[in-house]
Amino acid sequence: MEFDKPVVGGPCWAELGTSDLEAATRFYTEVFGWRAEPDPREEMRGYTIVRKGEAAVAGLGPLFRPSQPVAWNVSFCVADADEATNKVAEAGGTVIRGPLEVFDEGRLTVALDPSGAAFQMWEAGRFCGADAFNRPGSLGWVELATRDIKRARDFYTTVFGWSVNASEWYTQWGLRGEDFGGMASMHDRFPPDVPPHWLPYFAVEDVDATTDTALRGGAKTLQEPTSVPDGPRIAVLRDPQGAAFGIYRAAQDARDARKS
Secondary structure (H helix, E strand, C coil): CCCCCCCCCCEEEEEEEECCHHHHHHHHHHHHCCEEEECCCHHHCCCEEEEECCEEEEEEEECCCCCCCCEEEEEEECCCHHHHHHHHHHCCCEEEEEEEEECCCEEEEEEECCCCCEEEEEEECCCCCCCCCCCCCCEEEEEEEECCHHHHHHHHHHHHCCEEEECCCCEEEEECCEEEEEEEECHHHCCCCCCCEEEEEEECCCHHHHHHHHHHCCCEEEEEEEECCCCCEEEEEECCCCCEEEEEECCHHHHHHHHC
16 A cells, blocks of 8 residues: 555555454554554543554454454545445445444444445544554555455445456555555355455564564464565464454565655
């Protein structure tokens, strides 16, 4: 993801819904060096903004509904939540909730794409989303795992206007000429009971060291640290409560070379 701030149509926030907010906060602050700031409003039930330095980078919250799975959720920035919500329904998606007013912070819609992958849309009010991307401890890539590549491609390009850069084995999503995420076919890589889903990847300085820290904190590896051909070193982990997330080491030297 080349953006350094939220842009309309792109990912703007990642938030965890967890069964044990206190334990999850301990885990992630240790793994990423985040600083936790719980929201004092009673209605937010302890929802916590985590920061890397002074930058807000993600949210940690309790499960607000009995049916809500323990998982990381990805939010995409929209200019008009009503218009975007209508597009989801017209394109074959399912609106779960919203648009909802979240105080004066913004408006939220929770939806499912046609394959069943959950995602969120956020119309900014006072709160625009993450203050940092691509830096260690912040969001840097989002990936859709789905069993219906064509239908997902048609859906997301219709709703958000994304560009598609596809190879035989992987699809990259783009916006304004910059790729920010990808899509992979689930096929036999996942057990049948694992639903389609969005997976956030957070940038780290050292994938192997961060993986070791996560494992000591009770995580499990879903994908061991590996170097992607012509790409970064990555790993995929499951936190102690069961939420999956990815980590990667960004190719800082390559980004600097493109800017020179």
